[in-house]
Amino acid sequence: xxxxxxxxxxxxxxxxxxxxxxxxxxxxxxxxxxxxxxxxxxxxxxxxxxxxxxxxxxxxxxxxxxxxxxxxxxxxxxxxxxxxxxxxxxxxxxxxxxxxxxxxxxxxxxxxxxxxxxxxxxxxxxxxxxxxxxxxxxxxxxxxxxxxxxxxxxxxxxxxxxxxxxxxxxxxxxxxxxxxxxxxxxxxxxxxxxxxxxxxxxxxxxxxxxxxxxxxxxxxxxxxxxxxxxxxxxxxxxxxxxxxxxxxxxxxxxxx
DNA sequence: ATGGTGGCCCGGCCA
Numbered sequence: 001x002x003x004x005x006x007x008x009x010x011x012x013x014x015x016x017x018x019x020x021x022x023x024x025x026x027x028x029x030x031x032x033x034x035x036x037x038x039x040x041x042x043x044x045x046x047x048x049x050x051x052x053x054x055x056x057x058x059x060x061x062x063x064x065x066x067x068x069x070x071x072x073x074x075x076x077x078x079x080x081x082x083x084x085x086x087x088x089x090x091x092x093x094x095x096x097x098x099x100x101x102x103x104x105x106x107x108x109x110x111x112x113x114x115x116x117x118x119x120x121x122x123x124x125x126x127x128x129x130x131x132x133x134x135x136x137x138x139x140x141x142x143x144x145x146x147x148x149x150x151x152x153x154x155x156x157x158x159x160x161x162x163x164x165x166x167x168x169x170x171x172x173x174x175x176x177x178x179x180x181x182x183x184x185x186x187x188x189x190x191x192x193x194x195x196x197x198x199x200x201x202x203x204x205x206x207x208x209x210x211x212x213x214x215x216x217x218x219x220x221x222x223x224x225x226x227x228x229x230x231x232x233x234x235x236x237x238x239x240x241x242x243x244x245x246x247x248x249x250x251x252x253x254x255x256x
Numbered sequence: 257a258t259g260g261t262g263g264c265c266c267g268g269c270c271a
Contacts (some may be wrong), residue, residue, distance in 0.1 A: 009271080010263055034271090036264065061264055108271060148271095202271085204260040246262080246271080 001071060001097050001254040003029045005144035005217055006238075007105070007200070007247035011035040011064070014245055015043060021238055022050055027251065028071045029096045031103030031144040035064030042066065059089040065105050065145070071097030080126050081133035090123070093134055099225060099254075100135050104145035109166035117166060120148070124175035128182060137183025137222060144219040146200075146247065151176055151186055154196055155215040167216060176218075184220040187252050191232040199234050200247045208239055217250045228254045 004027040008014040011032065022030070035042065035058055042056040053073040058064035067073065077093040079085045093102040104127065109120040127143070135141035149172045153159040162168045180186070188197075198213030207213065221229065231253040239248040 013263065034263090062270075110270085202260085203262055206260095243262095 001029065001099075002027045002251060003031075003099070003101065003142060003144065003219070003254065004249045004251045005031040005033070005103065005146075005219060006249040007033040007146040007217060007245060009034050009036075009245040009247065011043070011066075012037055012041070013243065015046065017238070017243065017245070019046060019050065021235075021249065022052070022068075025235065025249075025251075028069065029099075029101055030068040031101065032066040032068065033064075033103060033105040033146045035066055036062060037064055055092060055094055057089045057092040063089045063105055065090060065092045065103045067092055067094050067096065067101060067103050069094070069096040069101075077134070080130045082129050083126055086123065086126070091127070091130065093130075099140045099142055102130070102134070102141075102143045102145070104143055104147070106145065106147045106149065108148050109172070112164065112166060112169060120166075121171055121175060124172075124178070128175075128178050131179065131182060131184065135222065138224065139222055140225050141184070141222045142219060142225055142252075143179075143184065144250070146216060147176070147218045148216055149173065149176060150214045150216055151189065151218070154194065155198070157196070157198065157212045157214065167214060179220055183222055185223065185226040187219050187221045187226050187229050188215070188232045188234075188250065190226060190229070197234055199250050201239060203246050217247055219250060219252050221252070225254065228256070230255045
């Protein structure tokens with residue numbers, strides 16, 4: 001079972017690229033972020049014609065998350081499963097092929113002294129509670145999406161240049177450690193020990209072609225799922241060509 | 257030099 005996550009940066013602008021990619025790669029489950037559309041505009045029919053069931057949690061102009069699955073899609077849950085609901089559309093969960101899958105779009109944070117940064121840290125605490133509400137540490141859970149956090153310095157092109165900015169602060173990275181302490185693993189890092197491989201590159205300044213990126217699109221999985229993972233990858237080809245998203249899809253392949 | 261590109265929807269916000 002091939003599970004993917006992709007921040008598409010507007011599903012309306014990206015639908016041709018997304019359907020082309022689905023046809024080529026044939027993933028079984030896809031977590032999508034930043035659809036930037038209302039539920040009524042979500043192209044469920046187009047995905048259905050390609051064999052995918054889908055659920056979407058949108059709010060219109062900003063945010064918006066979805067899950068596509070061709071291995072079953074049960075118990076869709078929008079927003080956090082416990083505590084205060086997020087006022088923004090940033091998390092959706094469903095059971096797909098025996099795995100509980102959450103598609104998450106973590107707040108950006110903007111700057112360390114910004115209100116949005118405290119919102120981001122609070123959001124990550126709520127994500128921890130969400131994991132515990134939908135699964136046990138010994139269950140089958142994948143939380144995949146745009147975390148807007150680079151787990152460590154291997155995950156950024158130049159740590160020195162990013163010091164003092166969001167995505168790399170200790171407090172943000174500590175929220176990932178909380179997830180790991182609960183029982184989740186960064187499955188990509190299990191398969192690429194020291195490689196500096198990125199999933200996002202700013203549109204500006206030719207950053208993609210200069211290799212100036214970060215790995216912020218992450219797939220956290222419980223131990224039983226991580227141990228079934230035979231391969232992980234980032235499809236940087238999807239960042240090339242006409243009208244790409246600024247993110248590339250990240251994938252994990254599960255054995256039986 | 258606080259720029260630059262590309263989404264949103266049509267001047268400025270957000271990433």
